[in-house]
Amino acid sequence: MAENGEPLLNKQEHHENCEACKIEKLKESSNGIPLKLLFLVWIVTLAAALPISSLFPFLYFMIRDFGIAKREEDISYYAGYVGSSFMLGRALTSLLWGMVADMYGRKPVIIIGTVTVVIFNTLFGLSVNFWMAISTRFLLGSLCGMLGPMRAYAAEICRKEHQALGMSVISTSWGIGLIIGPAVGGFLAQPAEKYPHIFSRESLFGRFPYFLPCLVISIFAFVTVILSYWLPETLHMHGEKNIGQDVKEAALESNMDEPIGSQKTEVSVLSSCVPQKSLLKNWPLMSAIIVYCVFQLHDMAYSEVTS
Template sequence: MRMAEERETLLLKKKKKPFITRTSSSRHYKEDCPGCKIEQLKDSNPGPPVKHFFFLWIVVLCAALPISSLFPFLYFMIRDFHIAKREEDIGYYAGYVGSSFMFGRALTSVLWGMVADRYGRKPVIMFGTISVVVFNTLFGLSTNFWMAVCTRFLLGSLCGILGPMRAYASEVCRKEYQALGMSIVSTSWGIGLVIGPALGGFLAQPAEKYPNIFSKESIFGRFPYFLPCVTISLFTLFVSIVCYWLPETLHNHNGKDDSCDALEAATNESNALEEVKNSGGEVSTSFMSLLKNWPLMSSIIVYCVFQLHDMAYTELFLYPLVVRIVGPIMVSRIGAAISIPLLSSYPHIAMLSGVGLALVVSSASVLKNVLSVSITTGLFLLQNRAVSQEQRGAANGISMSAMSLFKAVGPAAGGSLFSWAQTRQDAYFFPGNHMVFFALNLIEAIGLLLTFRPFLVPPDDNLS
């Protein structure tokens, strides 16, 4: 009797306020929900979403370019600020400018992830691209040390792009293409970290390098580091315009569904979540549940250890095929295991000379970078599969904050280790640079051990 009354009430509401759903493959789609449109597109198109992957590529590229573009000219910029009393102190001040971006990103990445979960990925991405345009341009116009530090800090704080884009990569495509989506993120990020310094070194101080084109009285002569920054900002402005056509992936089911079909779909979803909970999965949407989600947190910790070790610069396009065969965890283990003997060979490679030295160094560097990106991409997959969609932005925010802290510590720790190693060139135990690579291998070995149970817990595929 009660069920009949509830059904009659629902039918009356349906007459007052029509609710349109579309059904495909036993799934129910809400007409005005952007997330449902993406799900319907994935169900109707079994192939990879090329257009959406293009969006991934260019947005991540514009986020990566400003990070490393300053390093070729940062030394000269600090020198021109006249803040360092001695030439030896220039590196000290340059370190603060370089780390201010990562420090700002570490403070706000979780917040941007939560905003992306609440209001959508697209608003955060568009705001981040506009922030790059504004603050990267202002950094190029910096006239003193503190202006440079503040603009880089604000750029890192307000550019919350990468976390939502990682969530977007896992949501915009079918599960069999998630590895490809994550590898596209890593590829674009790595290429940006390579092109950025190239632009910075080529375009900085144009009035001195290209006096026939740029005069010393022009804006590029008065602000010698403005040209590389404004070039990147113009590209980012183009990307921010393109982002207008970026589809949203977050579901928008704010109100209660007013149809019997929607009620049935909600019941089925509730039952599915209950099954996940009974199997040990975590379905709570609170922020604290993310911190208690060990499959997520364990993969973040391992990710941070490897990020402390190295940064990604290139990508192997066979990665999606390999990860289907052996899985993301095994790919990370293989990458870490091969990296250890590879790094151990570096001090011995230095004994070569001529063409042989250049060839071996280039080959070893490419191999190391491919392994690094393979490890990172595998951990991206684990993190995004460890949570449901409504938590994915915040989860990536936690990952970005933790990684940024490790990367902020990395340069200072590496520089101190290198300086100390130079004082023990004649030591019996790992002399000189051998100690540097021993320390790097130790970190790599710790990361490798952390990929095994009971520490690293694979995510429940029901949440993917």
């Protein structure tokens, strides 16, 4: 065995065509903070956070204009369905998007999520009835599952001593999005009534009074889609065969003085070192998830009760 006790996987060679290997090499050669990448992470997270709360200032009036509520007291009842449909879709698909990010990479999930904001947030602003509004919000939440992969991405681009900073960038951008989002919705909704000297009632924004704030956020998300192409992939994409070969080479180099039989045994163990323990039995992980769920329940309940 290696005398220094270091993991054998640390000795694998970097592949020139793998962006994740380039990131690992950059982290090994530099002790600095990847400010450029963290800035892009901040922008992408902001684009995902803006649509969440931007509808709350005008949701009451939107439901009223749909005419689905027979009494004024019923408007908040239908508004609750539209507001919660986004998080319902996200809750149903977040684990799936995490699995997709682990299989095919973080970057595709990030791009799909931002494109989803562009499409379905725009369609929400063009909603003409209650069912169109609730379906577009549900699809927006279901297909925009990049918050989890973004946290993994922020951790993977930073050295171990800077990973807390990467997580803070995600949380800061998320919080700013929850502040700016309602401001955009409040200032830009019903522009024909608030700014009649700029927008006429016969214009597009007069016929769709809640389209302007959604359009502004969608334009920002479109710019984010373009910027996302400069994000390097952090998931190693050179296949299990190459990774297994690297493990075998590292094992053989560190065990030259041991018998051949023990080398083969250790290589076989390293090659099958996938954790078999169920995540549900990992109490430190599950306790962190439960605490985070309670926090998010309080956070979203505070936002939802406003409308």
